[in-house]
Amino acid sequence: MAEALISQILGQLISVTSQQIAENVKSVVSVEKQVEKLTSSLQAIQTVLEDAEKRQVREASVKRWLDKLKDMSYEMEDLLDEWSTAILKSQIDKNKNKVENDDNNDLLLVPKKVSFFPISFLSLNPVSQLSRATHRPGIAKKIKVINGKLDMIAKEKDRYGFNSIRAPQQPDRDRQQTCSFLDVSEIRGMGGIGKTTLAQLAYNDEEVKAHFDMRIWVCVSDPFDEIRIAKAIVEQVGQSGPSLVELESVLQNMCKSIKERKLLIVLDDVWVEDYKKWEPLKHCLQHGAKGSTILVTTRKERVAQMMGSSCMFQLQNLSEGDTWWLFSQLAFLGRASEDCETLEEIGKKIVSKCKGLPLAAKTLGSLMRFRRTKAEWQNVLDSEIWELEEAEKGLLPPLLFSLYDLPSAIRRCFLFCAIFPKDYEIKKDVLIKLWMAQGYLSSSRSREMEVTGQEYFESLAAHSLFQDFIKDDDGSIIQCKMHDIVHDFAQFLTRNECVIMEVDSKKKPSMDAFYKKVRHLTLTCASDAQMPVFNYNAVNSRTLLNLAEDIALPHLFDNLTRLRALDLNAAAIKEVPVKVRNLMHLRYLNLSKNTRLHELPEAVCDLSNLESLILNWCQSLKRLTQGIGKLINLRHLELEETSNLRKFPKGIGKLSSLRTLSKFIVRGDGVKKACNMVLLKNMKHLQGILYLDGLENLISGGESKKAELKNKKNLLGLRLDFYGQKREGGIHNDDDDDDVIEELQPNPNLASLHILYYQGTRLPSWIMMLTNMRELILKNCENCENLPPLGNLPSLELLEIWYMYHVKTMSHRFLGEDAHDSIPNTDDVLTASTKIAFPKLKRLGFFGLTEWEDWYDWTSWREDCLIMPRLSCLTIECCPKLKALPHLIQTAPIQVTIRECPILETMLPQGERRGLGQDISYPNQI
Structure with missing residues (x-):
């Protein structure tokens, strides 16, 4: 971590020196000299950091030296951030005087983008601002003090005889490949050899499923939380999760829910050895x-004995042959056979050091996949890392190899993950935002921080440092976990920096000096704590992750003023104190699921460095702050499920850095004032999904075009919602909707489109221009009678049509008979001239089409055309007048589900009829 931190500071200091020389700022000469001296010292230290970080594992004195260096570096980073923030605020104040605002235009002047830490914070600022910032009290003096500390550290390094090694600073683009994750190969016991996987195989076995009334899986992990475990069991039984907080009440609820049911309960990854904690649960589970059976996985035999296990399975290591097989599956993936033969002898010697541990074999296999030459393999075999003894059963050396194979910037990102508890479900997008908040991700004009974060995540996954991936429909990872031993490894290397603390109302908080070393702090709650007590002595914390529900955090904003990331998700807070402005370094603020939070204080707008503001599920939130336009560095504003938020301040138009805006409220100001859609104009970097709420308030006349959705090429999803209160001062004219929706034309890159409660009579013509669209949902478009030729859309995979009450027939036009060109296909059995209707459609659904009678018989359509060749699922619900299905649907190898379609059911073959409201399914027939 020190290497990445020093590199980050050096880049900034070099820029400072260059800027001051270029601008010839005489008033900052004293600072310039101190900066030059600091830069020189850091450059001398930087060359030995790679060697020092490797030696710290086995040499305590080197570890202490690195800790001193990191403490000094953090201090320097805070000072530079304070300086850059002063410049940023000066720029905001300067532009405030240039704001142009009148009754006819809600768009405010967007201030010039100011670069701030970790990017060069002086490169875009005028001399006057530089002078003002350097005159902040004590800047030169503080740098001089740091120089003195650094001199001592630099002299001390000479006694260790470090080698000068430069670590790779950027990821190898050839290494950004996803790995072949082999779940089956993770079977068998001991630390890191697949206890959980074996339990999963038993849990999902068909005979096991048939034997028990119900199966329940609970990831216990550490700490052992009786209330959380009991609630998880109740929820999986099928009852609503109790809101109780007392242990006795929760356990009584659990007893009732499982009574007289034959259950298989898997308690995965148990660590607790205290029988007093286990006893209440044990009695209830009886x-x-x-x-009924309880299956427990644990790394400790004493745990199994304490829990009174009737039968224990001590899982053994892999055989030498199995270990080699697992290693070679990863290490030789994609290699030519002759290369494999050349490396096999060295590879088997490396495998012998894995000691039969699949996690070690998997980690080393992933690593050696990226080592292309025999010399590189030999270097791994001959490394001194194998001589380390501070590892549990030989797992530390393989993990160290994998870690040191990464550039220092990615290493730092991995070690940050020690902040999460064991078995924590890590959401990739959240993790990347947290990395951003710490300044771990670089950016440039051609590469955004979020893209860099994505690449870093993929690199860590490819090195087997993440596992248990959950993917979206596109196959992209959205969530993962860390193996508990990999987690231990990360905590071993970040001890004292990343701390997970259990807070308890019954215990007096310690004020030990240890907490001043903490940089990243996670709070968990003792199971019986009502108002947990928190230690505010961790004054140097840069991250506070609150996982303790209903926690009171008085004095937080007085003490933890160096926070870069603050997560108060589900903290049951009613208001944010005005003192939040004290958190001048803050980049990430998560207030999600605080359901009683009505508003934010204007003081939030003083957080000029803020990049991510997360307000999802704040269902009582009524307004955003008026001064939100001051947050010009805000990149992500998340507002999902904020139904009481009905109006946006006009200052939001100044947020030109936004990448995420999950919701935008279209304001209804009547016909005398222009709509606020123009506020979207400067948000040219919007990505993800944009939900436009309140479109019923728009009138035609070109105002909607001012949003310039067509120019937002990175916007991949759009939800157009016309539901809500009609405009004041007149009757809503449905013809307006026809014109308005045409003005909302998005960029052709759009992949997902939802149109909700649209009252116009025709769907927008631009739908057919969305050649990249994969998902289309039309809901409550009540006045539309006809559908466009959607069969011509080449990329459409999901189509759902809901409550279109005027649709009576699904004509041949729906299939796209008017297609002017053949749609290319990749199926070898098709000729190049074959026309395809809905070439990629997989899922099709019709819901509540109460007037739909006829579905065009496809058998009489073009002979040279294929229709929905990839369709796998068709659902039809509440279409009472529909008389028949096309013959092709009845014979195709697809799953068809029909509900509440009485006429259609009587038209089906006798053997396929079902009672009203029941499912009718056609399984694969071909």
Whole structure:
């Protein structure tokens, strides 16, 4: 971590020196000299950091030296951030005087983008601002003090005889490949050899499923939380999760829910050895029916003994042959056979050092996949890392190899993950935002921080440092976990910096000096704590992740003023104190699921460095701050499920850095004032999904075009919602909707489109221009009678049509008979001239089309055309007048589900009829 931190500071200091020389700022000469001296010292230290970081694992004195260096570096980073923030605020104040605002235009002047830490914070600022910032009290003096500390550290390094090694600073583009994750190969026991995987195989076995009334899986992990475990069991039984907080009440609820049910309960990854914690749960679990079974996985035999296990399976290491097979599956993936033969002898010697541990074999296999030459393999075999003894059963060396194979910037990102508890479900997008908040991700004109974060994440996944991936429909990872041993490894290397603390109302908080070393702090809550007590002595914390629900955090904003990331998700807070402005370094603020939070104080707008503001599920939130336009560095504003938020301040138009805006409220100001759609104009970098709420308030006349959705090429999803209160001062004219929706034309790159409660009579013509669209949902478009030729859309995979009450027939036009060109296909059995209707459609659904009678018989359509060749699922619900399905649907190898379609059911073959409201399914028939 020190290497990445020093590199970050050096880049900034070099820019400072260059800028001051270029501008010839005489008033900052004293600062310039100190900066030059600091730069020189850091450059001398930087050359030995790679060697020092490797030696710290086995040499305590080197670890202490690195800790001193990191403490000094953090101090310097805070000072530079304070300086850059002063410049940024000066720029905001300067532009405030240039704001142009009148009754006819809600768009405010967007201030010039100011670069701030970790990018060069002086490169875009005028001399006057530089002078003002350097005159902040004590800047030169503080740098001089840091120089003195650094001199001592630099002299001390000479006694260790470090080698000068430069670590790779940028990821190898050839290494940004996803790995072949082999779940089956993770079977078998001991630390890191697949206890959880073996339990999953038993849990999902068909005979096991048939034997028990119900199966329940609970990831216990550390700390052992009886209330959380009991609530998880109740929820999986099928009852609503109790809101109780007392242990006794929760356990009584659990007893009732499992009573007389034959259950298989898997308690995965148990660590607690205290029988007093296990005893209450054990007694309650005995209320299940005879034959119920509890399966426990644990790394400790003492845990199994404490829990009274009737049978213990001590899982053994892999055989040498199995270990080699697992290693070679990863290490030789994609290699020519002759290369494999050349490396096999060295590879088997490396595998012998894995000691039969699949996690070690998997980690080393992933690593050696990126080592292309025999010399590189030999270097791994001959490394001194194998001589380390501070590892649990030989796992530390393989993990160290994998870690040191990464550039220092990615290493730092991995070690940050020690902040999460064991078995924590890490959401990729959240993790990347947290990395951004710490300044771990670089950016440039051609590469955004979020893209860099995505690449870093993929690199860590390819090195087997993440696992248990959850993917979206596109196959992209959205969530993962860390193996508990990999987690231990990260915590081993970040001890004292990343701390997970259990807070308890019954215990007096310690004021030990240890907490001043903490940089990243996670709070968990003791199971019986009502108002947990928090230690505010961790004054140097840069991250506070609150996982303790209903926690009171008085004095937070007085003490933890160096925070870069603050997560108060579900903290049951009613208001944010005005003192939030004290958190001048803050980049990430998560206030999600605080359901009683009505508004934010204007003081939030003083957080000029803020990049991510997360307000999802703040269902009582009524307004955003009026001065939100001051947050010119805000990149992500998340407002999902904020139904009471009905109006946006006009200052939001100044947020030209936004990448995420999950919701935008279209304001209804009547016909005398222009709509606020123009506020979207300067948000040229919007990505993801944009939800436009309140479109019923728009009138035609070109105002909607001012949003310039057509120019937002990175916007991939759009939800157009016309539901809500009609305009004041007149009757809503549905013809307006026809014109308005045409003006909302998005960029052709759009991949997802939802149109909701649209009252016009025709769908927008631009739909057919969305050649990249994969998902289309039309809901409550009540006045539309006809559908456009959607079969011509080449990329459409999901189509759902809801409550279009005027649709009576699904004509041949729906299939796209008017297509002017053949749609290319990749199926070898098709000729190049074959026309395809809905070439990629997989899922099709019709819901509540109460007047739909006829579905055009496809058999009489073009002979040279294929229709929905990839369709796998068709759902039809509440279409009472529909008389028949096309013959092709009845014979195709697809799953068809029909509900509440009485006429259609009587038209089906006798053997396929079902009662009203029941499912009718056609399984694969071909």
